[in-house]
Amino acid sequence: MARLLGRFTPRDDRFYDLFARSAQTHVTGARLLCRLVAAAPDDRPAIAQEMRAAEHAGDEVTHEILRAVNSTFVTPFDRSDIYDLASRLDDVMDHMDAAADLVVLYRPRELPPEVSQQVDLLERAAYVTAEAMGRLRSPGDLSEYWIEVNRLENEADQSYRRLMATLFSGMYDAIELLKLKDVVEELEDCADAFERVAHTVESIAVKES
Amino acid sequence: MARLLGRFTPRDDRFYDLFARSAQTHVTGARLLCRLVAAAPDDRPAIAQEMRAAEHAGDEVTHEILRAVNSTFVTPFDRSDIYDLASRLDDVMDHMDAAADLVVLYRPRELPPEVSQQVDLLERAAYVTAEAMGRLRSPGDLSEYWIEVNRLENEADQSYRRLMATLFSGMYDAIELLKLKDVVEELEDCADAFERVAHTVESIAVKES
Amino acid sequence: MARLLGRFTPRDDRFYDLFARSAQTHVTGARLLCRLVAAAPDDRPAIAQEMRAAEHAGDEVTHEILRAVNSTFVTPFDRSDIYDLASRLDDVMDHMDAAADLVVLYRPRELPPEVSQQVDLLERAAYVTAEAMGRLRSPGDLSEYWIEVNRLENEADQSYRRLMATLFSGMYDAIELLKLKDVVEELEDCADAFERVAHTVESIAVKES
Numbered sequence: 001m002a003r004l005l006g007r008f009t010p011r012d013d014r015f016y017d018l019f020a021r022s023a024q025t026h027v028t029g030a031r032l033l034c035r036l037v038a039a040a041p042d043d044r045p046a047i048a049q050e051m052r053a054a055e056h057a058g059d060e061v062t063h064e065i066l067r068a069v070n071s072t073f074v075t076p077f078d079r080s081d082i083y084d085l086a087s088r089l090d091d092v093m094d095h096m097d098a099a100a101d102l103v104v105l106y107r108p109r110e111l112p113p114e115v116s117q118q119v120d121l122l123e124r125a126a127y128v129t130a131e132a133m134g135r136l137r138s139p140g141d142l143s144e145y146w147i148e149v150n151r152l153e154n155e156a157d158q159s160y161r162r163l164m165a166t167l168f169s170g171m172y173d174a175i176e177l178l179k180l181k182d183v184v185e186e187l188e189d190c191a192d193a194f195e196r197v198a199h200t201v202e203s204i205a206v207k208e209s
Numbered sequence: 210m211a212r213l214l215g216r217f218t219p220r221d222d223r224f225y226d227l228f229a230r231s232a233q234t235h236v237t238g239a240r241l242l243c244r245l246v247a248a249a250p251d252d253r254p255a256i257a258q259e260m261r262a263a264e265h266a267g268d269e270v271t272h273e274i275l276r277a278v279n280s281t282f283v284t285p286f287d288r289s290d291i292y293d294l295a296s297r298l299d300d301v302m303d304h305m306d307a308a309a310d311l312v313v314l315y316r317p318r319e320l321p322p323e324v325s326q327q328v329d330l331l332e333r334a335a336y337v338t339a340e341a342m343g344r345l346r347s348p349g350d351l352s353e354y355w356i357e358v359n360r361l362e363n364e365a366d367q368s369y370r371r372l373m374a375t376l377f378s379g380m381y382d383a384i385e386l387l388k389l390k391d392v393v394e395e396l397e398d399c400a401d402a403f404e405r406v407a408h409t410v411e412s413i414a415v416k417e418s
Numbered sequence: 419m420a421r422l423l424g425r426f427t428p429r430d431d432r433f434y435d436l437f438a439r440s441a442q443t444h445v446t447g448a449r450l451l452c453r454l455v456a457a458a459p460d461d462r463p464a465i466a467q468e469m470r471a472a473e474h475a476g477d478e479v480t481h482e483i484l485r486a487v488n489s490t491f492v493t494p495f496d497r498s499d500i501y502d503l504a505s506r507l508d509d510v511m512d513h514m515d516a517a518a519d520l521v522v523l524y525r526p527r528e529l530p531p532e533v534s535q536q537v538d539l540l541e542r543a544a545y546v547t548a549e550a551m552g553r554l555r556s557p558g559d560l561s562e563y564w565i566e567v568n569r570l571e572n573e574a575d576q577s578y579r580r581l582m583a584t585l586f587s588g589m590y591d592a593i594e595l596l597k598l599k600d601v602v603e604e605l606e607d608c609a610d611a612f613e614r615v616a617h618t619v620e621s622i623a624v625k626e627s
Contacts, residue, residue: 070415105373164523174383174592178390181596206488279624314582383592387599
């Protein structure tokens with residue numbers, strides 16, 4: 001504790017708060033994806049608009065972090081790590097927004113039930129990431145977080161592979177397959193993006209240790 | 210002005226000239242895309258070859274910037290920013306070249322008329338970027354540039370979305386759709402690449418201010 | 419030689435050994451791709467599993483490099499260059515693994531014969547890269563390596579373009595085309611990834627010279 005008091009200043013709180021807020025937008029985004037997947041096609045555009053608002057809110061936080069990096073003399077950890085973490089968090093939201101966008105843009109007839117599993121896994125990844133971002137002052141204590149995110153990503157990967165097998169099983173015509181494949185790949189990109197956030201946190205923890 | 214005289218040396222001119230030359234290749238590239246889109250299929254390969262030449266010229270400039278960064282003791286702004294800006298400018302040309310390449314490689318039967326809007330927007334983005342690169346000595350004065358590029362990117366995004374709706378409207382068979390979708394996405398990547406150049410310039414301006 | 423003795427320490431050997439081991443996984447990976455392409459569909463999953471094991475081995479090496487960068491006070495060349503080179507090497511293996519995965523996941527009816535040329539070129543790129551990584555202590559002597567990789571990438575690009583022309587020639591239905599296009603593009607991404615490794619080595623050589 002003495003070490004913490006000695007090492008961190010009130011200015012640092014600003015960074016930790018911003019990272020926590022960035023991760024919180026993913027929780028919002030993941031919930032919207034769950035609603036979107038369950039929604040009737042006509043209800044989807046309104047949900048995608050809420051997603052766009054969440055994505056803008058995330059962008060604002062990212063810009064605030066980058067401005068803070070550039071205007072702060074002493075940062076709680078390496079400038080380039082702050083930049084990386086902010087960018088990796090931002091990527092998650094971008095992929096969520098892109099996935100919602102594709103669902104609205106392509107109007108697939110129906111989403112295969114396995115897509116619900118994909119977005120459920122994203123919601124869990126969003127929760128554990130947001131929880132971990134709230135404890136970023138002690139990155140060394142976050143090993144359970146990055147292990148769990150890796151586990152979720154492996155599960156997401158299995159889910160993605162089952163989905164691809166379903167899509168190419170002959171049940172779908174080529175154009176419907178093309179639409180669903182893009183949506184499913186974008187959701188898989190979200191899971192990968194959560195994993196990259198976890199890798200970045202892990203590498204920060206290694207340096208701080 | 211005194212500040213400029215004090216801060217910049219003749220060596221710096223080399224960087225500014227190179228960035229201006231890099232951006233100039235985009236003007237060439239965007240004009241070639243406009244011609245390509247309007248051309249009959251048999252005239253396209255020759256235009257794509259001109260594009261390849263422009264891409265090689267751009268590569269040369271990028272390599273010259275990277276060599277200059279490595280061999281110059283004092284650079285006008287952060288080495289990593291110079292590297293980023295050179296890479297982001299290079300990305301624009303790569304996407305232009307890739308788009309021209311796909312049009313020749315896939316031989317789509319016809320390009321939907323909305324593709325002309327896409328390339329017109331790219332041409333405008335190329336002009337404002339080239340104009341801004343000529344004034345990079347005062348990055349703080351370039352806010353109009355990055356605001357305009359963001360606006361053009363939003364317009365390009367709308368145009369892209371309308372195009373996707375057209376492609377999936379049932380007018381195209383799956384293989385034709387597959388071809389056009391790749392071309393349209395590559396052009397959208399060009400617009401995104403221009404926006405990333407603008408973001409890089411904005412972040413340099415913030416640091417210099 | 420005196421310069422080498424003066425500049426390098428036993429600790430440096432660790433980095434050179436790790437880079438050589440990373441590149442060695444590409445040789446394994448490229449051989450597996452050659453076997454995969456020649457294999458009957460039912461034999462493919464076992465080969466893809468070997469690829470996954472090679473990819474995990476590569477990941478281990480990459481993590482070891484990153485840990486070594488973070489825990490070593492003096493590194494043989496710039497930390498960020500070590501990081502870049504490790505990441506670019508890792509990318510090669512990721513694309514190889516992804517390509518093997520797609521072949522198993524999509525179960526294309528047959529692979530066009532030109533795919534063998536693609537993987538043969540990858541095998542040659544893997545050999546010259548592994549050979550060069552063994553001589554990384556003198557990056558300035560590696561110009562033949564990066565010239566050869568650029569040449570192979572150009573050849574791979576020609577091969578890729580012929581393949582695309584074949585795929586879109588009307589011989590394949592849309593769904594088969596979709597499968598093969600993804601596989602062929604992933605193999606082309608491997609060739610590009612080898613080229614990016616070579617670019618990174620070239621830029622290190624320029625700085626060291």
